[in-house]
Amino acid sequence: MIDIHNHLLMNVDDGPVSEDEVLNLLHQAIDQGITNIMLTPHHHAGSYMTPKDTVLEKLEEVQKLIDDNELDINVHHGQEIRINETIIADLNRGFNTSLNDSQYILVEMPFTELPPFYNKVIDELLEDGYTPVIAHPERCAEIAADHDKLAELVNKGALAQVTAGSITGDFGEDLQETGLEMVKNNLIHVVASDAHHAEVRPFMLRKAFETIDEELGEEYSERLKDNAQKIFADEPVLVDGTARIR
Template identity: 50%
Template sequence: MIDIHNHVLIGIDDGPQTEEAAVALLKQAIDNGITNIIATPHHHSGAFLNPRIKIVEKMEELTKIIEDHQLDIKVHPGQEIRINGDMVSELQSGVSIPLNQSQYVLVEFSFTEVPNYVEKLLYDLQMKGYVPVIAHPERCKPIIKDPDRLYEIVEKGAIAQITASSITGALGQNLKETSLAMIQNNLAHVISSDAHSTEIRPFLLKEAYKVVAEELGENFTEVLQFNADAILHNKEVKVKAPQKMKTHYQTKKKKKFLGLF
């Protein structure tokens, strides 16, 4: 399996801070059946600024550790870029890194807001040949409140990535239901771990694929795994026409409204 979103580089963001923690996290990835991961440290998220030069240095450090410990896993460079006005120019200048130097760019929204310039920025990215990959939309409150916002973004050419722990229910039943609905309605196209540590934010990719297979069918699992591989190797992902959906927030709000009468 392939994981395109995680935080395994040492001391660069809120992932592992020591070699021991990083090795434990990588061993957990291997136990999950993961063979390749794209390391995506935070960039422009709060105090975290991780330009290419810093990531290259940390990648070399982790690669040596993998060799020293004889770990059967490969790590590739990337970033999780918090949406900002300099995104296009930083990608063009080489400050920022697409996922494994591909056309795919992992874009993070704030959990509490989606900026009003998002459509223009995503359009500009696509005009430069990039494909925006929206990180964990199921955890973004404005999208949960109004999933049509995700529908409009996907309809215009972006794809979306769901967090494995959202699918397994580790982050709550509502997020599990929302995540599966996004996948079923072709609003999400790849699953990733977003792993930070072995305990608090672990690799749960194997468990997530099992849930998808049980709830939606093996055909969905096959497409999701194909897309992770396609992103790693800079090939075209499989995307079907998106469908509109409702979330638990909207359903709860409607029930509350009807209860007034």
């Protein structure tokens, strides 16, 4: 499996603070059957600024741990970028990065209200040849209350990523119901771990896909896994029909 969103880099955001914590997460990912991880620290989010050069530098620390411990897993660079009005300019100057320099860029919305410029920024990214992947829309209160707002973005060409812990119910019944409804209505295209710590915010991809199998059917989980592989390979993700607007 491929994981496109997590916080595995050490001492850059609210993820691990020691080599042991990073190793625990890596072992956990391997046990889940994850083969490739996009490392996506918070960027442009509150006090967290993690420019591309920092991501690449800190990725080398993780790679050394993998090599020294002979772990069978691969890591790649990325960012979780809080939506802002300078995303394109920052991409052009190398301050921002897409997922492993692909067309796909992980964009986070605020957890409460959407900013007035969010549609304009998504349009700019699409016009510039990027495919925005909206991180955990089920956790954005305004989108959770009105799925049409997400459907509008998806019908423009954006994709969306649900967090594994939302699907499993570990983040509460409301988020689980919202996440599963979004998957069912073709508003979600990929599941990611958003892992931070092996105990508090662990990798739960396997459990998430088992839940989707049980609640919606294996065809959903297989499509979501395939989409993650396509994002990793920088191939087009074909959306299954038009996102349903309620």
